[in-house]
Amino acid sequence: MEYFIQQLINGITLGSIYGLIAIGYTMVYGIIGMINFAHGDIFMIGAFIALIALILFGLTGIALPIVLFLVLLITMLFTACYGWSVEKLAYKPLRGSFRLAPLISALGMSIVLQNYVQVSQGARVKPLQPLITGGLEFFKDSEFIVTVSFLQIFIVILTIILMSMFTILITKTDLGRAQRACEQDRTMTSLLGINVDRTISITFILGSSLASVAGMMFVLYYGVIDFYIGFLAGVKAFTAAVLGGIGSLPGAMLGGLLIGLIETMWSGYISIEYKDVAAFSVLIITLIFFPTGFLGKPDIEKV
Amino acid sequence: MLKISNVETFYGKIQALRGVNIDINKGEIVSLIGSNGAGKSTLLMTISGVNKARTGEIIFEGKNIEKYEPHNIVDLGIAQAPEGRRIFSRLTVEENLKLGAHANERGKHFNSDIKEIYDLFPVLSDRKSQRGGTLSGGEQQMLAIGRALMNRPKVLLLDEPSLGIAPKLVNQIFLAIKNINKEKKVTIFLVEQNAKKALELADRAYVLVNGKVTIQGFGQDLLKNQDIQAAYLEGGAKS
Numbered sequence: 205m206e207y208f209i210q211q212l213i214n215g216i217t218l219g220s221i222y223g224l225i226a227i228g229y230t231m232v233y234g235i236i237g238m239i240n241f242a243h244g245d246i247f248m249i250g251a252f253i254a255l256i257a258l259i260l261f262g263l264t265g266i267a268l269p270i271v272l273f274l275v276l277l278i279t280m281l282f283t284a285c286y287g288w289s290v291e292k293l294a295y296k297p298l299r300g301s302f303r304l305a306p307l308i309s310a311l312g313m314s315i316v317l318q319n320y321v322q323v324s325q326g327a328r329v330k331p332l333q334p335l336i337t338g339g340l341e342f343f344k345d346s347e348f349i350v351t352v353s354f355l356q357i358f359i360v361i362l363t364i365i366l367m368s369m370f371t372i373l374i375t376k377t378d379l380g381r382a383q384r385a386c387e388q389d390r391t392m393t394s395l396l397g398i399n400v401d402r403t404i405s406i407t408f409i410l411g412s413s414l415a416s417v418a419g420m421m422f423v424l425y426y427g428v429i430d431f432y433i434g435f436l437a438g439v440k441a442f443t444a445a446v447l448g449g450i451g452s453l454p455g456a457m458l459g460g461l462l463i464g465l466i467e468t469m470w471s472g473y474i475s476i477e478y479k480d481v482a483a484f485s486v487l488i489i490t491l492i493f494f495p496t497g498f499l500g501k502p503d504i505e506k507v
Numbered sequence: 508m509l510k511i512s513n514v515e516t517f518y519g520k521i522q523a524l525r526g527v528n529i530d531i532n533k534g535e536i537v538s539l540i541g542s543n544g545a546g547k548s549t550l551l552m553t554i555s556g557v558n559k560a561r562t563g564e565i566i567f568e569g570k571n572i573e574k575y576e577p578h579n580i581v582d583l584g585i586a587q588a589p590e591g592r593r594i595f596s597r598l599t600v601e602e603n604l605k606l607g608a609h610a611n612e613r614g615k616h617f618n619s620d621i622k623e624i625y626d627l628f629p630v631l632s633d634r635k636s637q638r639g640g641t642l643s644g645g646e647q648q649m650l651a652i653g654r655a656l657m658n659r660p661k662v663l664l665l666d667e668p669s670l671g672i673a674p675k676l677v678n679q680i681f682l683a684i685k686n687i688n689k690e691k692k693v694t695i696f697l698v699e700q701n702a703k704k705a706l707e708l709a710d711r712a713y714v715l716v717n718g719k720v721t722i723q724g725f726g727q728d729l730l731k732n733q734d735i736q737a738a739y740l741e742g743g744a745k746s
Contacts (some may be wrong), residue, residue: 378609385606391557392593396657397581398609426629503595 206348208281211472217356218398219464224418225441226448226456227370228287228411234387234451235407236299241310242290242322244416244438245317250416251429252321255332258423268335272358279420280413287412288405290317295350295399314434322430329430332423356424359421367457383407387451392499400494402414436480440467443487458498460488508584508694509554509662513564514573516546516553522630523549525718526563531662533726536695538709538726540739546718547698548590551664554696555578555587562622568664574591589652590698591668596640600631603639603650607657616659622654627683644674649683656687662694663687669701677701681708696719702739706730716738 225247232240257275277335294309339353374380382403384391394400421431422437444463448455459485463483490497508723509531516524523546539734541547552558556577565573572580587606595603609619625632628649628666634642642650648668654662665684669677678708681704688695699705706712709726714735729735 285661310592378605381598381602381606382609384598384602388597390592390596392589393606394557394577394594395555395581395587395589396585396606396609396654398606399576399578426632 205227206343206346206350206474210340210348210350211468213350213352213356214472215468216457216461216505218466218468219357219461220359220443221418221425221440221460222422222437222463223457224363224366224421225437225461226460227367227453228415228445229442230450230456231383231407231411231447231449231451234384235381235404235446236295236306237295237303237450238295238310240295241409241438242294242317242412244434244436244441245314246283246287246290246412246434247415247419247422247437247441248321248434249286249317250412250419250428251423252330252419253282254279254420255330255417255423257401258332258335262335272335274422276362276417279283282417283313284409286317286410287415291405291408292490296404315397318431318434325446326412327431331393331428334427335424339490355424359425362417362421363390366414370414371453373410375395379403379406384472393507395469399479417494440483443483447487447497449488449497452497452499452501455497455499508697510564511550511554512564512565512566513561514550514553514565515551516560517556518549518558522720523551523565524560527715527718527720529713529720530697531672531692531694533661534688535710536684536697536708537666538697538699538705538712539715540699540705540735541715542700543563547715548666549713549718550654551587551589551666551696552664552699554580554585554619554664575736581658581660584659584661585664586655586658586662587664588648588655588666590670591648592644592651594639594647594650594654598639599636600639600642600650601635604631604652604657607645611653620657620659624656627656627686628653631695645672645680648672648676648680652687656691656693660693662696665695665697667699667701668697669699669704677704684708700734703730706735710743 209426217436225243228243233240249441252343254275257278261271290313295306295315298305298309334379336355336358339351342350374383380397382393384402386400390400422433440463441460444457448459466483467479471479511527511529513531514527515522527550539547549558553560564571567583567585572583608620623680630646631650631653634646639650643733651675661717667671668680684695685708687693697705697709706726706729712724712726713720714722714731722729722732
């Protein structure tokens with residue numbers, strides 16, 4: 205039982221990271237109907253920017269909470285610039301082209317970003333010493349002590365805050381309304397005087413900043429990164445988005461959580477080598493029974 | 508106010524408009540009638556900047572707008588309620604209307620504007636928190652017109668507002684169009700297949716055949732025109 209609770213906590217932490225990345229996939233899919241394969245690499249860029257910023261601020265000797273807050277802002281800002289540029293360079297010129305074109309462009313962009321980081325930062329893994337240490341211990345009398353580290357609490361709370369802010373943004377603001385309108389009918393949206401290109405750009409900016417927060421969490425949680433982390437994390441987050449129902453925001457959050465839990469439970473009880481196989485198998489089985497994912501909406505429109 | 512001269516629009520290699528000339532004066536209701544595929548909707552989409560004219564000019568209040576992007580054209584004061592209504596079915600009625608208000612300086616006129624729309628189409632007020640997709644065809648058409656009006660347009664382009672709508676509601680909608688023109692002083696450019704209704708309502712009208720204007724004149728005169736009667740008013744025997 206204690207072991208299960210421990211795995212549950214680990215799974216929720218991991219799921220938060222996947223969920224934050226998955227939102228980027230699902231939003232971009234919703235609005236322009238393409239899978240942004242470079243999104244995982246945007247997450248990786250975010251992790252690198254966070255690492256660099258953490259080291260720079262770490263040298264100044266400012267108190268840790270302030271450092272974390274500044275690093276968070278800087279990471280989001282810089283990564284958002286990357287996301288925005290990727291959209292402008294690789295996808296916007298192809299809008300209105302055939303459906304596969306931006307997809308191929310996205311794959312190319314993914315390779316470009318990986319190689320760019322490999323060349324500029326080196327191929328070796330980059331370590332970071334644990335910054336947020338300590339935690340709470342439960343069930344001290346039993347054989348297995350359940351530990352909830354402060355870092356895990358930080359990750360989960362930050363995720364909840366960001367996702368709530370994001371949900372309000374999408375459901376209540378003009379920008380969110382414009383985004384939901386673009387999802388359904390871009391031409392009609394432009395006929396109402398809304399700048400569709402700008403709305404799409406903002407979508408990329410938002411998705412990239414959320415992914416960058418996930419990148420920062422990844423650095424803090426695992427302590428090592430390299431230029432290749434974007435691939436697997438990206439594929440997992442994409443799986444999460446599909447599992448929850450691509451195009452659906454609550455779906456992305458739910459999917460992220462599920463993938464995180466499946467992975468940790470499988471590693472905890474069955475075998476750590478096959479944890480990725482487990483995650484993807486669940487995806488396949490789910491899609492057989494729920495082709496649109498758990499919270500996806502089949503497009504039935506009344507005419 | 509809005510002058511369209513020698514406009515040609517293509518879909519790939521297919522020419523949809525073959526040099527269209529239309530003048531719309533301030534305060535008028537101008538109708539454009541024509542059969543399926545004549546290029547009526549293409550013309551409206553060209554005015555709105557969704558399809559770009561390959562040649563020709565579109566001049567609105569002295570400005571050439573044929574190269575403008577759709578959202579800039581809306582900012583200038585040309586709104587459209589397009590064919591098929593294109594309601595955002597997953598958004599509520601009120602959200603649809605709010606989207607219409609996006610272009611003008613937000614919040615400033617919003618409350619009074621939305622009240623005017625609800626006065627014009629009371630049924631929308633009853634259904635304001637319902638999703639757009641659950642409305643009937645006629646209600647959706649009212650919503651589409653209301654949404655376009657939220658932009659505070661000077662010219663309102665209407666594409667087949669009677670399409671697929673119960674006759675009783677068609678009358679109500681045409682009455683509302685007249686009202687919008689007379690009370691709100693919005694210039695109307697109406698595209699219709701329902702030629703009788705469109706000509707009755709119009710100050711002036713044009714007939715579009717295969718991407719070209721073939722006949723033009725006052726609405727009442729065209730109603731009596733024999734060619735038009737044969738082609739559009741009595742079952743459409745010849746094309």
